[in-house]
Amino acid sequence: MLQAIHNKLDELYPEMVDIRRYLHQYPEVSFQETKTAQYIADYYEKLGIPYEKSIGGNGVIATLTGGKPGKTVALRADFDALPIQDEKDVPYKSKMDGVMHACGHDGHTASLLTLAKTMKGFQDELPGTILFLHQHAEEYAPGGAKPIIESGALDDADAVFGTHLWATTPLGVLQTSKDVFMAGPDRFDITVQGQGGHGGYPHETKDAITIGSQLVSQLQQIVSRRLDPLKTAVISIGQFEAGDAFNVIADKAKLVGTVRYLDKDVQDQVMKEMEKIIKGICVANDATYTFNYEKGYPPLVNHAEEAELVLKASENVQAIHTAEEVKPVMAGEDFAYYTIEKPGAYFFTGAQKEGNPYPHHHPMFDIDERAIPTAAKTLIAAYFEYQKQ
Numbered sequence: 001m002l003q004a005i006h007n008k009l010d011e012l013y014p015e016m017v018d019i020r021r022y023l024h025q026y027p028e029v030s031f032q033e034t035k036t037a038q039y040i041a042d043y044y045e046k047l048g049i050p051y052e053k054s055i056g057g058n059g060v061i062a063t064l065t066g067g068k069p070g071k072t073v074a075l076r077a078d079f080d081a082l083p084i085q086d087e088k089d090v091p092y093k094s095k096m097d098g099v100m101h102a103c104g105h106d107g108h109t110a111s112l113l114t115l116a117k118t119m120k121g122f123q124d125e126l127p128g129t130i131l132f133l134h135q136h137a138e139e140y141a142p143g144g145a146k147p148i149i150e151s152g153a154l155d156d157a158d159a160v161f162g163t164h165l166w167a168t169t170p171l172g173v174l175q176t177s178k179d180v181f182m183a184g185p186d187r188f189d190i191t192v193q194g195q196g197g198h199g200g201y202p203h204e205t206k207d208a209i210t211i212g213s214q215l216v217s218q219l220q221q222i223v224s225r226r227l228d229p230l231k232t233a234v235i236s237i238g239q240f241e242a243g244d245a246f247n248v249i250a251d252k253a254k255l256v257g258t259v260r261y262l263d264k265d266v267q268d269q270v271m272k273e274m275e276k277i278i279k280g281i282c283v284a285n286d287a288t289y290t291f292n293y294e295k296g297y298p299p300l301v302n303h304a305e306e307a308e309l310v311l312k313a314s315e316n317v318q319a320i321h322t323a324e325e326v327k328p329v330m331a332g333e334d335f336a337y338y339t340i341e342k343p344g345a346y347f348f349t350g351a352q353k354e355g356n357p358y359p360h361h362h363p364m365f366d367i368d369e370r371a372i373p374t375a376a377k378t379l380i381a382a383y384f385e386y387q388k389q
Contacts, residue, residue, distance in 0.1 A: 005119070005122060008121065012118060019114070020109075022092075023109055026096060027100055028080065028099065030137035031140065033080050034058060037134070044062045049062045051132075055148050055151050058144070059147075061133050062134075065123075066125070071386060074130075074154055074160040078105045078108055078134075078144070079109045079134055081139075086102075086363060104167065104360070104365075107375070108163070108165060111373070111376040112132055112376070113132075115376040131157055133160070138333070141294070145334040145336075149338070154341070161346075162335050163346065165351035165375060166351055166352075167360055168360070169348055170352050171374075172374075173323075174323040174378065175324055176325060178304040178308065181301065181346055183260040183262055184295075184298050184299040185259075186267070186293065187296060188274070191252065192215070192254075199246070200247070206285060206286055211282065215281055216240065222235060222270055227270075231262075233262075234258070239255065240255050241253065262328055263299075297337070301336065301340075303339060307325075313378060313385045349375040351371035353368040
């Protein structure tokens with residue numbers, strides 16, 4: 001039956017592309033994906049597959065109960081976009097100013113929708129129940145996964161699997177981990193309050209730019225000099241805002257950045273070290289400060305048995321020539337909440353487009369659309385492997 005399912009998915013490839021390109025032209029950012037959610041619901045309405053809307057926000061879950069007994073498994077695809085201007089010169093370029101599918105979630109949605117259409121035709125032979133889990137707001141904490149879980153919609157699920165079309169991994173390559181797979185992404189902002197003044201009289205001021213620059217430099221010492229060398233973290237400053245004129249010493253500076261970690265003990269240590277450094281530098285410069293640290297998603301930790309199932313399932317997908325275990329990546333994913341609650345695994349489906357070297361969250365981001373059916377085939381292959389347990 002699996003081969004017949006894969007053949008049907010191949011037949012639906014033009015529809016996958018059409019869906020992906022339509023969604024690419026009409027993206028919606030996190031927590032505002034109402035039209036996308038309705039598009040998904042309308043698709044299931046036409047298929048005659050029962051579904052529920054507005055789960056945990058804009059989430060949509062469709063339920064396909066097979067004709068044979070078995071386990072209930074959720075297959076997840078996210079569908080939110082990013083506040084990025086699409087700079088590609090393609091027919092399916094985003095028509096929404098300042099909003100873009102720059103992470104492949106349009107492809108995830110196309111993959112899961114056409115998989116549902118395919119499986120509807122095999123319902124009588126299907127063991128168990130598939131929950132087609134369409135999740136909103138992956139890109140922005142607190143995210144969509146946690147409220148979906150809290151809604152109780154996945155209480156009956158035995159396991160959950162998901163994939164990400166990964167634009168920096170070659171087509172035909174599957175990557176996963178049997179342990180920590182993706183980092184916990186936190187956010188912080190620091191505001192330094194100094195005392196401004198004339199650019200020619202710096203000795204009469206408390207230069208917020210100088211103080212902020214010291215912070216940028218010294219915060220990097222946490223990773224290189226305070227953490228155990230066998231553990232890791234990332235501290236990146238993404239914004240540094242200060243000053244209004246060339247001849248005025250700035251009285252205020254704002255720094256915004258992210259911390260990435262794989263171990264909660266490291267997260268705790270980084271937070272404490274940051275507080276000490278910020279306080280010490282500001283006190284030394286007779287300045288005041290505010291420091292806000294927002295914890296994001298936890299690290300994504302795969303279950304070893306389910307990750308092994310994914311690797312085994314990939315052997316049944318002709319388009320995959322390499323399936324490998326990889327080291328953790330420092331990007332974050334709120335799929336982490338699912339594997340805290342349920343057995344499950346997340347994996348990357350290689351989607352690198354020839355001639356397009358741009359990474360996720362880039363204005364020129366794009367994927368090789370041939371990866372979309374590969375993702376669907378692997379998800380359903382993992383589903384069947386799990387039913388054998």
